Amino acid sequence: MTDKHMHLIDPPQAEIEKSRRRVMAWFASAAPLIQWAATESPLGTIYLARNAAGLCKLNFGVTETAFIEHLDPAARTEYNEEALAPVIAQLQEYFAGKRRRFDVPVDFSQMTPFQQNVLQTTVTIPAGKVLTYGQMARTIGKPRASRAVGQALGSNPVPIIVPCHRVIGSDGSMTGYSGGGGVASKKWLLRLEGALQTD
Amino acid sequence: MTLPRFETLIEAHHDEIYRYLWQMLRGTGLDAQDFVQEAFMRAYQAYPRLRQDSNCRAWLYKIATNCAYTALKRGQREVELDDTLAADGLPLPDETAAQNLVLEAARQIITTLPAKQRAAVVMRHVQGFEYHEIAQALDCSEESARAHVSLAVRRLRRELEAQERLS
Numbered sequence: 001m002t003d004k005h006m007h008l009i010d011p012p013q014a015e016i017e018k019s020r021r022r023v024m025a026w027f028a029s030a031a032p033l034i035q036w037a038a039t040e041s042p043l044g045t046i047y048l049a050r051n052a053a054g055l056c057k058l059n060f061g062v063t064e065t066a067f068i069e070h071l072d073p074a075a076r077t078e079y080n081e082e083a084l085a086p087v088i089a090q091l092q093e094y095f096a097g098k099r100r101r102f103d104v105p106v107d108f109s110q111m112t113p114f115q116q117n118v119l120q121t122t123v124t125i126p127a128g129k130v131l132t133y134g135q136m137a138r139t140i141g142k143p144r145a146s147r148a149v150g151q152a153l154g155s156n157p158v159p160i161i162v163p164c165h166r167v168i169g170s171d172g173s174m175t176g177y178s179g180g181g182g183v184a185s186k187k188w189l190l191r192l193e194g195a196l197q198t199d
Numbered sequence: 200m201t202l203p204r205f206e207t208l209i210e211a212h213h214d215e216i217y218r219y220l221w222q223m224l225r226g227t228g229l230d231a232q233d234f235v236q237e238a239f240m241r242a243y244q245a246y247p248r249l250r251q252d253s254n255c256r257a258w259l260y261k262i263a264t265n266c267a268y269t270a271l272k273r274g275q276r277e278v279e280l281d282d283t284l285a286a287d288g289l290p291l292p293d294e295t296a297a298q299n300l301v302l303e304a305a306r307q308i309i310t311t312l313p314a315k316q317r318a319a320v321v322m323r324h325v326q327g328f329e330y331h332e333i334a335q336a337l338d339c340s341e342e343s344a345r346a347h348v349s350l351a352v353r354r355l356r357r358e359l360e361a362q363e364r365l366s
Contacts, residue, residue: 011221011231019232020213023239027209030243073204074246 031076037084038064041095043185046160048084048091051075054105055087058158061180072110091160097192100127102161111155118152125166127193132170154178165189205246208255209239215326216263222321223267226310234270238263260328260336264318271314308358312351315339319347320355 034056036049041060047067049057059067068077081088086104093099108116117140125131131139133146133153142148153164159179165186169175177186190196203211216238221231242262249258309317318337322328328336333344 011218015221015232016214016217019217019235020209022232023209023213023236026236026240027206027243030240031205069201069204071204073202074243075204076206077204 028076031074032072034071034075034077035080035083036068036071036077037079037081037088039084039088039091041091043179043181043188046091048087048158049077050084050087051107053107053109055158055161056107056110058161059180061185087161094160095192100193104161106158106161110157111152114148115152115155118149119156119162119164122153122156122162122164122167125163127163127166128195130166130168130190130195133167134170136167150175160189163189166193166195202246202249202251202253203255205243208242208259212256212259213239216259219260219321219326220263220267222309222325223264223314223317224270225306227271229270234263234266238266241266254332254335257332257335260322260332261338264336267318268314304359304362305355308355309351312354316347316351316354319344320351323348324352 032051034049034051036047036057038045038047040046044060045064046058046060047062047064048055048059049067049071051072057067057071059070071077087102090099090102090104094102106119108119111119118136121136121140133149134143136149137143137146140149149167153167154176156162156164156178159165159177164178174183174186177183179185181188187196213235217231217235220234220238224231224234238259242259245262249255309320312320315337319333322333322336323330330341330344330348333348334341337344337347339347
């Protein structure tokens with residue numbers, strides 16, 4: 001008996017293809033759908049994704065492959081600009097200086113209650129204003145949790161839309177940013193909103 | 200390291216899982232397609248609990264092997280071995296008649312091997328697995344995987360030689 005003999009034992013190709021179609025059809029009916037798209041911006045290509053509950057991921061300064069790899073691995077993905085068109089339109093208005101807040105449903109369901117609390121509070125900070133981590137901690141009723149606030153902001157799945165760039169250090173320092181480009185992007189966004197005049 | 204998307208697992212591994220289960224279920228009269236789908240369904244349900252650093256391919260084979268074991272047990276109870284199945288292979292125009300005869304004989308002998316030996320020899324000699332991958336898929340040690348393959352190959356060789364003597 002040799003490997004060559006064994007390799008000749010193979011099922012008909014048509015049966016393999018039939019089975020693959022069957023498995024893919026099952027997967028299409030069983031897996032939740034994530035639709036994603038990309039749009040250009042002054043910060044580079046922005047990738048964004050939504051599920052049935054709302055916007056679930058936004059990032060920039062990453063490759064398309066890296067963005068898709070970080071979506072829910074059990075979901076089915078589909079490139080669909082139309083499904084993301086309302087969000088893309090609002091982003092373009094924002095970058096053109098014509099929009100100060102976003103009206104987009106966001107899926108926070110993968111976050112802990114604390115993270116949800118922090119991120120939902122962040123949404124209420126108006127453009128042009130900033131809060132410190134300490135002020136955020138006091139706002140959510142946990143005055144000693146400023147470090148945890150920073151960590152929750154670092155887990156923000158949809159930067160810009162949830163404006164975590166509007167939270168800064170108590171001495172005005174920019175200690176980090178969850179979006180692509182790091183602190184440089186944070187400063188750029190704050191300058192766009194008029195909250196930061198110089199470097 | 201993060202797990203790949205499940206849909207890319209289907210794209211990357213469906214065909215080889217089908218070939219594996221098709222081999223495993225030969226002679227039972229069971230349709231491999233049913234068990235391929237079941238394997239992917241079981242995998243999908245377990246996927247959220249899979250460790251990030253797991254070998255997804257070996258993990259899929261492990262699930263497929265369990266599906267095959269279940270099917271083979273069911274097959275032993277419900278289905279008589281179908282000796283006409285040896286004729287369902289594709290024509291092999293570039294092979295000699297003698298080689299075809301050896302192949303047909305090997306196919307038939309494989310269907311009579313114990314489930315673990317059958318799984319191990321198909322993974323090793325049809326799917327081209329390394330022994331550590333077989334061990335992961337069969338949830339046994341590498342030595343044990345080698346032993347299953349070795350026993351299966353010895354039995355195949357012995358029975359092929361016996362058939363040769365008879366002819």
